[in-house]
Amino acid sequence: MKKITLLVSLTMSSLFINAQENSTFKVYKPQPNGAYTLQQMLQNLVGDGVVLKSYSVSKTWSDEAFGYFEDKKSRLGMSKGLLMTTGGVSGLCGSNTKSNMSNYTHATADRNYRVIPNQPTFTSSDLEKYLGKNQKTFDAVVIEMDIVPTADTLNFNYVFGSEEYDEFVGTAYNDVFAFFISGKGVEGQVNLAVVPNTQSPVSVNSINGGSTYNRQSSNPTYYVSNMDGHLGIEYDGVTKLMEIKKAVTPYETYHLKLAIADVSDNSYDSGVLIEGHSIVSYEKSYSVLYNKSEITISEPYKNLLNALVKEYKTKTNSNISITGHTDNEGELDFNKELSCKRSNEVKEYLLSKGIAENRLIIDCKGETMPAYANNTDEGKHMNRRVELKLLGNDKKYIADKKGETIAQEKSTLINNTPNPFTDNTLINVSILENVKQAQLIITDLSGKQIKTIYMLERGNTNVNFNSQNLTNGIYIVNLICDGLGCGAIKMIVEK
Secondary structure (H helix, E strand, O other): OOOOOEEEOHHHHHHOOOEEEEOOEEEEOOOOOOOOOHHHHHHOOEOOOEEEEEEEEEOOOOOOOEEEEEEOOOOOOOOEEEEEEOOOHHHHEOOOOOOOOOOOOOOOOOOOEEEOOOOOOOOOHHHHHHHOOOOOEEEEEEEEEEEEEOOOEEEEEEEEEEOOOOOOOOOOOOOEEEEEEEEOOOOOOEEOOEOOOOOOEOEOOOOEOOOOOOOOOEOHHHEEEOOOOOOOEOOOEEEOOEEEEEEOOOOOOEEEEEEEEEEOOOOOOEEEEEEOOOEEEEEEEEEEEOOOOOOOOOHHHHHHHHHHHHHHOOOOOOOEEEEEEOOOOOOHHHHHHHHHHHHHHHHHHHHHOOOOHHHEEEEEEEOOOOOOOOOOHHHHHHHOEEEEEEEOOHHHHHHHHHOOOOOOOOOEEEEEEOOOEOOEEEEEEEEOOOOOOEEEEEEEOOOOEEEEEEEOOOEEEEEEEEOOOOOOEEEEEEEEEOOEEEEEEEEEEOO
């Protein structure tokens, strides 16, 4: 162990308030009801062109392993979203007053700590398999979702941060996370959270500014030091706002597994922040590039926008996202304003071509989201851009599902296929529209609960189930609708 793991005394839990705040950065712990249930948090991640069908969660011993965040200043390039951490979300609120936050060390003002001997932990076999070299994980958090993209490219944004920066860059304490995807056109399970233009997972060792031990930096374009606390959060360092893009097949179900864990020991927290409404799908993307400090659209790019308008008018129920970006020259606030001016200039041009204003989604990221390294003139030029995306239409998918006729008089659990199975199987169900809460509870033959999957889609639907952490044998799936059993089936795992 390189450090002692601390935990705030649970007797002080009455001092917690739901929203922990530092200046304009707030976090919200999950609630059983209201605006901050896990279901609502995940629904708030999904934007245009994506339908959330189901979800499940495996969290650490901490009740604050995940939550919702808001930042009115958008210092990380995003104003709200989901936070997953190897410690507690409340500890993230602060201006980096401590360089070694572990678990609950920032949870209360009086710092009433107690050491927990033989502390339980949760591992991630997915991350350990991905890391290789017999590296062990601790305090893992895994959230899984089944989604349906309605266009051919899946997209979302995130920031990774850690207390392991900068002291433990280049060591075995390489805290890591992954966004695994599986489904049609994907061979096995693929991690989407990689350093741009590489296959290296985003981690402390792959994106950093070097270390206090004179280790060389790695991909510093995508790294932001927070040793001075200017980001308003406790992590010593974070990545820039990173974008994931993945080619998918429209209207097919894909399984996302979001996982983060400490590596090699269970102290010095790390976390990932996923931007709200950034999980979208789109059909076409366009980029308008700019010279230094300019906001005027040049003639070649007006022609590009004209092509977008022509394409859009064949899909009048879709929205268009317009997001402005800059290089890293100049002050942060100036670049944010410049990117907003560029976004709005493009918006006005599209309005002049007859696109309805309520179809345009405007955002501006400033220098927080580079697509290329800013250490060359070419890279800076490519970062001075406005990106436009012709988004998918999830509303049509939802309307079509509601139009389906369900023959059964009650909700029912149909089957799973294939059965027996080795790695993955689809559990097929039929859920009536009037069901308020539906979940699949998976147990072994002794009755031990293996997993709970919350079903959000109604009608004839299915969910992906992965057997990676299971031994051979028979497992029982129960469908529970509004507290009542709606059927059970046996699944057979044969590896």
